Amino acid sequence: MRKILVVGAGQSGLQLALGLQSHGYEVTLMSNRTADEVRTGRVMSTQCMFHTALQHERDLRLNFWESQAPKIRGLGVSVAAPGSHDPGPTQRAIDWLGRLDGFAQSVDQRVKMAGWMETFAQRGGQLVIHGAAVGDLDYFSRTYDLVLVSAGKGELVRMFGRDASRSPYAAPQRALAVAYVHGLAPRPEHPDTEAVRCNIVPGVGEMFIMPTLTTSGRADILFWEGIPGGPLDVFKDVKDPAEHLSLTLDLMERFLPWEYARATEVELTDAGGTLAGRYAPTVRNPVGTLPGGGLVLGVADVVVANDPITGQGSNSASKCAASYLASILERGDRPFDEAWMRDTFDRYWATARHVTKWTNAMLAPPPPHVLDVLGAAGGLQSVADRFVNCFDDPADLENFFYDPEKAGAYLAEASEASGAAGA
Template identity: 85%
Template sequence: MRKILVVGAGQSGLQLALGLQSHGYEVTLMSNRTADEIRTGRVMSTQCMFHTALQHERDLQLNFWESQAPKIEGLGVSVAAPGSHDPGPTQRAIDWVGRLDGYAQSVDQRVKMAGWMDTFAQRGGQLVIHGAAVSDLDYFSRVYDLVLVSAGKGELVSMFGRDASRSPFTEPQRALAVAYVHGLGPRPEHPDYDAVRCNLVPGVGELFVMPTLTTSGRADILFWEGIPGGPLDVFQGVRDPGEHLSLTLELMERFVPWEHARTAGVELTDAGGVLSGRYAPTVRNPVAHLPGGGLALGVADVVVANDPITGQGSNSASKCAASYLAAILEHGEKEFDETWMRSAFDRYWATAQHVTKWTNAMLGPPPEHVLNLIGAAGSLPPVANRFANGFNDPADFEDFFYDPAKTEAYLASVTGAAADA
């Protein structure tokens, strides 16, 4: 029986460990926290997982919370009118909702990771609660057939060198601030289904609002992405959860009052329901060379860390785990050497490159043809729907988003079809 070590108990590490376990591999999972510590700790992320990523969980029968979590059937985009966040009423220049072909869901990672860790242990997996260091991996690389590193922060990540050719940014592009809340009211104009709301404030940042399942039931996530140094970049050093929520709401009132209007009954889900931080989007070399000559393969955020502006983190983690699982199963009894490791990553990168390209594009000011596309979606439902479904399959943006000529041709074809209907 092949022995595999997975370091890190997030979406990708746990999904991969449970998948390998189900195929008879002897899997050891290392986590720096117990399931109970995760369950009762601070929120770790925002997450809205779209159809393809959710299907990877279903394929492994790990969709334990599917019947409880809100079914997100739409994705809406609102754009504040230029200058409208100055004193006075704020208007929306653009406001529409696209329908998803398959629903999305969000499950608080405290719920999911703790539940999956318990499941892994109950199924006979070896769970080691220990914060791994490079020296640990040096030893383990001689004991295990394969070492996978899915812990996305700290000393271990530094083993994987930055790939400058795929990493255009050296500094964080957004200051991030998250609050999980109960009591958010519906939008007056909201359709009769759950939707993620993406609110874009040009030159300032973005607010994302998404329904989720948390430790205390259904909730909503309020997630600010602020341009560093701008008016949203005010959460550093804020330690009090109540102050964090107050700041969140004050900024909503100023910049997106149409969202603030439904916050009258809002309260934090719990004292751990806030998070803030920032990081530079980075693609890294997938193979780490350990001091003793061993190798480790990076997983998900360790090797491809995108800004969360396009909501792809947990989706990419699920897709990476599924891709690596398939590569491991196909490899059989052969050695997991560096050639195989790089081929496994290249297989994942074939999908991940589209996420990185789209996310990096969304971090900059939108060019005119993209503004035209987003604006046209307000009167052309097929455009709104296609844009929304790009969150599930970002590769589709190649055909209508980046190239002005392709965008123009696509809009012309949709307009023509609408005129003929």
């Protein structure tokens, strides 16, 4: 029986630990908090998991909340008309809803991670509540066959050097502010459709609204992404949750009146229902070297940390855990050496690179052909549907999104098909 240590109890660390456990590995999981501390603490993230990521959880029979969480059937995109927010009411230059092939879901990580930690322990896993330092891992690397680091902050991450060739941004590109709320009314144009809403205010930032399941039942996440130094970059010193929500709503009223109109009765889900911060999107070297010479393998956002603008964080974490699990199982009894670690990361990067490319593209002002695609989706349902299903499989964007010629050819083809269907 091979012994594996997983450091960090987030989406990737827990999914991987539980997956390895189900295949008979002796797994130790290190977390800096107990399940109860996670459950009663502050929200840790936004998350909307699409079909492929959800299927990885189903494959391991970890989809405990699937019947309770809202089934998200679509994703809507609205773009504010240029200059319409200052002064006067904001108009929408683009507004449409795309349909997902398979439903998406969001479960507050406080609910999921606490539940998964308890499941891991109940199934006989060794759960160690301890904030691991590099010195701890130096010791453990001599007693485990493999050490996986999935804790995405602090000194452990500094073991994995930044890959400048894959990290075009050295500084944060968005200031992030999250509020979990009850009482949000549905969009009047689609009152019966659970959907994620992406609102883009050019030159200012974005707001995402998503249905979720939290500790107190169904809720919605209000998530501002502000361009640093701009009018949305005002949450840094806000400590009071009520003030955070008030500021969130004030900005909605100013920049997104169509969303504010359904948010007039909202209240925070709980005192821990707000979060603010920022980080630079970074790809890192996947292998860390310990002082004693031992090697550790970085997992998910330890090695590929993208901005949440494309909603890929928990999806990427799930896909990374599934990819690493397959690589570990295929390794059998052979050593988990540096060559294997790099091959394991490269296998994951084959899909992760599409997420990084898309995310970094969306952080920059959109070129004309991208606006053409988003605009065409308002009149061509097939274009809207194809784009929103790229949230599940970003690799398809290579076929129509990045290159002006490919985009033009695709839109002409979609328009022609629509015309033929309507004839």
